Amino acid sequence: MTAAPILSVRGLATHFDTPKGTVRAVDGVSFDVPEGRTLGIVGESGSGKSVTSLSVMGLIDPPGRIAAGEILFRGRDLAQLSERERQSLRGQSLCLVFQDPMAALNPVYRIGRQVEETILAHHAIPRREAAARAVELLRMVGIPDPEARAREFPHNLSGGMRQRVTIAMAMANKPDLLILDEPTTALDVTIQAQILDLVRGLTGTTVMLITHDIGVVREMCDEVVVMYGGRIMEHGPVAEITRRPRHPYTAGLLASLPSGRMRGQRLQPIAGSVPSPHAMPPGCPFAPRCPQAMARCAEAPPMAAPAPGHRVACWLEETVHG
Ligand code: SF4
Secondary structure (H helix, E strand, O other): OOOOEEEEEEEEEEEEEEOOEEEEEEEEEEEEEEOOOEEEEEOOOOOOHHHHHHHHHOOOOOOEEEEEEEEEEOOEEHHHOOHHHHHHHHHHOEEEEOOOHHHHOOOOOOHHHHHHHHHHOOOOOOHHHHHHHHHHHHHHOOOOOHHHHOOOOHHHOOHHHHHHHHHHHHHOOOOOEEEEEOOOOOOOHHHHHHHHHHHHOOOOOEEEEEEOOHHHHHHHOOEEEEEEOOEEEEEEEHHHHHHOOOOHHHHHHHHOOHHHOOOOOOOOOOOOOOOOHHHOOOOOOOHHHOOOOOHHHHOOOOEEEEEOOEEEEOOHHHHOOO
16 A cells, blocks of 8 residues: 655746746656655756755745645645744754755864754753764764764764764654755765665655665665656656666666666767756657657657556657557
8 A cells, every 4th residue: 555645746846037038947747755655856967856855845045936836745735834834844844965964064063063953943952961862863873983973073074974964963853754865976885875774774754865866766765756857757666667667768867877787788878968948848858869759759748657656758658558
C-alpha cells in the first residue's frame, strides 16, 4: 500500500520576470512525497529541480514568483500561511540542507553553539540541556569525538564533517520532511558514500533529494522525478525506471553513468546542452537533443501512465509502446 503523501505539489509554476522576458523555471509540475519514503528529483542544471525545492520552502524571492499551483504540506496549502507560520514550519517540520555547508554555518561561532541555537529556536529548554543534545546530534551524524568538535569553528573541519554538521542541524528538530539539495556534490567519492549512508540511516524521516546524479538516486531513493526544462519527463519507482527507462532523457542520464556501461563500451554523455531558459522549444523541451525526435515532438507530449505510479511525457509512449 502506498504511504499517504506528506507533501503534494500540484501544477506548480514558478516564473522569473527578467528584462529578456518571463523564464518558466518550473512549468506545471505535480508530484507527491509519500511519508517515510525518499523521493529523488534529478536533472541537469537548469532543469528546475532546485527551484522546485526552493518553492516548497517558500524561498523564492522577486523577480521570482509562484505563478500557479498548490504546495500542500500535510494537507495545508503553504501559500496560505503567514510569513511567521512559514518560518516556524521551516525550522521545525521542513528542513533544507544546501550543497555548500559553509553557506549554512556561521564562521564566527563554534559548531556546538550553532547546533544549540537551532535547538533553542524551537524548544524552551535550558542551554545546558541544548548543549548536551547538540553533542548527541553530532555523535549521531558520525562526527568523532563530538565533545571536542563542538568547541571548534567551521573552518577547522573538513568539507565532509561540515556537511555532517549541517545535517545534524537539520535533524535537530526532527523535521517531518528533509530536503537535501545536492548534498554531496562538493565532496569526494568516499565522503559522498558516507553522507549517503548517513542519510539512509535517518530512519523514518521523509527525504526529498535534489541531485544531478542519477547514480545517487539509484543508490538512495524509492521514487524518482526526472526533470528537464522545468517540466517532469518521467516519474515512478526507482527500481522500475532504472531497469527500463521509458523516456529518452532518463535513458540518456543512465547511459552516462560509469556503472551503466556495458563491457568495452564508452561512456555516452547526452549530446548537446540544456537550451537557454529564454529559448525553450515550444513542444517537448528535450527535442533538440533527443535521438528519437520526430515531427510531432514540436507539440508538447501529454503525460502517459504506462504502469500504476509511473508517468512519462513522451510521444514514443503512443507511437512505440502504445
Ligand atoms: Fe524525444 Fe519526442 Fe519523446 Fe521528446 S517527445 S523525448 S523529442 S521522442
